[in-house]
Amino acid sequence: MAAVLNIGGSDDPAYRYKMPAVVGKQEGRGNGKKTVIVNAADVGKSLKRPGEYLTKYCAVELGTISTFDKTQGQGCITGWHETKDLQDKTNKFIKEWVLCAKCKLPETSMELDSKKRIMFDCKACGHHYVADMSHKLANYILNNPPDAKGGIVQGGGNASKGKSKEDRRKEKAARQKGGGAAEEEEEEEADDTNVPANELKERAVGSFAEQGGEEEDEDQEWSVDTSADAVAARLRVQEAAYSKVEAAEQGISDKKAMKEEGLDEFEIEKRKIGDEVRAALEKSEAEEDAKARVAVGVKALMEVAQKRELQPLDLFGFLFDGVLDAAAVTTLKAHMRLLQKLYKATPDKKKTQSFLLKQIEALVGRVPELEKKVPTLLKLLYDADILDDEDVLFKWHEKESKKKLGRKVREAAAPFITWLKEADDDSEEESD
Numbered sequence: 001m002a003a004v005l006n007i008g009g010s011d012d013p014a015y016r017y018k019m020p021a022v023v024g025k026q027e028g029r030g031n032g033k034k035t036v037i038v039n040a041a042d043v044g045k046s047l048k049r050p051g052e053y054l055t056k057y058c059a060v061e062l063g064t065i066s067t068f069d070k071t072q073g074q075g076c077i078t079g080w081h082e083t084k085d086l087q088d089k090t091n092k093f094i095k096e097w098v099l100c101a102k103c104k105l106p107e108t109s110m111e112l113d114s115k116k117r118i119m120f121d122c123k124a125c126g127h128h129y130v131a132d133m134s135h136k137l138a139n140y141i142l143n144n145p146p147d148a149k150g151g152i153v154q155g156g157g158n159a160s161k162g163k164s165k166e167d168r169r170k171e172k173a174a175r176q177k178g179g180g181a182a183e184e185e186e187e188e189e190a191d192d193t194n195v196p197a198n199e200l201k202e203r204a205v206g207s208f209a210e211q212g213g214e215e216e217d218e219d220q221e222w223s224v225d226t227s228a229d230a231v232a233a234r235l236r237v238q239e240a241a242y243s244k245v246e247a248a249e250q251g252i253s254d255k256k257a258m259k260e261e262g263l264d265e266f267e268i269e270k271r272k273i274g275d276e277v278r279a280a281l282e283k284s285e286a287e288e289d290a291k292a293r294v295a296v297g298v299k300a301l302m303e304v305a306q307k308r309e310l311q312p313l314d315l316f317g318f319l320f321d322g323v324l325d326a327a328a329v330t331t332l333k334a335h336m337r338l339l340q341k342l343y344k345a346t347p348d349k350k351k352t353q354s355f356l357l358k359q360i361e362a363l364v365g366r367v368p369e370l371e372k373k374v375p376t377l378l379k380l381l382y383d384a385d386i387l388d389d390e391d392v393l394f395k396w397h398e399k400e401s402k403k404k405l406g407r408k409v410r411e412a413a414a415p416f417i418t419w420l421k422e423a424d425d426d427s428e429e430e431s432d
């Protein structure tokens with residue numbers, strides 16, 4: 001049994017609002033590390049909030065992704081996290097999403113208004129106010145709106161409610177066409193939107209906008225156009241895409257097939273995102289013109305990123321983990337321009353490069369025949385100015401790996417590292 005706490009953190013034993021303490025359980029290992037919030041549904045219930053919201057909130061705050069097991073009432077987030085940290089995040093969730101902003105009592109209910117804003121309504125003091133729509137949880141709630149009983153409306157968001165079949169068909173067609181023509185059509189359709197522009201902006205300008213500032217000319221495609229029309233259009237596309245995924249997720253046969261492979265919910269989710277990244281690359285491959293290929297690829301990847309709330313670095317992870325196989329060299333070559341753009345959108349280049357080196361190690365672990373291609377992979381990414389920080393490369397190579405795989409990959413990388421060192425010496429001599 002979980003310990004009982006006062007909601008909101010007061011230590012008054014007579015306080016009438018109680019909740020069970022969060023129970024976390026670390027599971028899996030390596031890339032499959034995850035933390036189960038064993039009593040997410042129970043904690044949610046005591047807060048009159050769906051366990052899904054609490055789980056999603058913790059995931060967003062801890063910078064990771066989540067799934068929710070409805071039958072068990074358990075949340076699951078990637079990586080190992082201490083129960084104390086989960087409780088801290090839960091307390092923060094309570095402050096931001098449960099307690100009334102005015103009277104501080106956990107007596108609020110939540111609903112979406114006609115403008116698709118999340119509204120709190122306090123039964124204790126009557127205060128009625130808008131939630132923080134800029135938090136990533138807000139987007140999730142819009143897609144999974146609350147019902148009157150502290151759960152989630154079944155059958156997906158009412159995000160698509162009020163839209164005619166015709167509208168949805170058009171959006172779908174626009175999406176499939178891709179490219180500039182689709183953009184125009186989306187913008188046209190967005191004209192009748194009744195959602196205030198600044199809120200839409202806050203909702204839709206996700207992770208990419210944060211990276212938008214630097215090197216404007218080159219990175220423009222990654223930064224998000226925040227004009228009201230464009231944002232509204234993008235939201236609609238996202239919503240349509242979302243309902244499609246929902247539908248696919250409810251396709252039982254699909255899920256069953258994966259279950260039979262012995263994958264749990266979390267792996268299924270991970271695999272799905274990998275599939276979406278792959279689909280984005282395939283969409284780009286279908287373009288004949290090189291420039292259009294990059295543009296379509298960027299657009300498709302951004303759709304995945306926004307829907308799944310992923311950062312460019314996460315996309316690299318899913319690319320390596322879920323897309324690359326024995327043909328990694330060919331795949332990387334085919335999409336190098338796209339990857340360069342993705343790389344430029346990552347905020348910390350050294351971190352990105354270290355991350356990529358780890359991904360290469362993991363890739364060789366999964367596809368052992370790639371061991372002999374390690375120098376080729378490194379050279380490819382080096383020439384593309386992605387793995388271009390010699391400091392990072394040398395440090396990585398000199399670092400003694402405790403794992404057999406790590407040692408194997410470093411050994412395989414030796415010809416490239418030697419070449420790089422010699423090239424380095426040469427250029428130094430020249431400059432003397």
Ligand SMILES: [Zn+2]
Nearest residue numbers: 100103122125
């Ligand atoms: Zn109140």
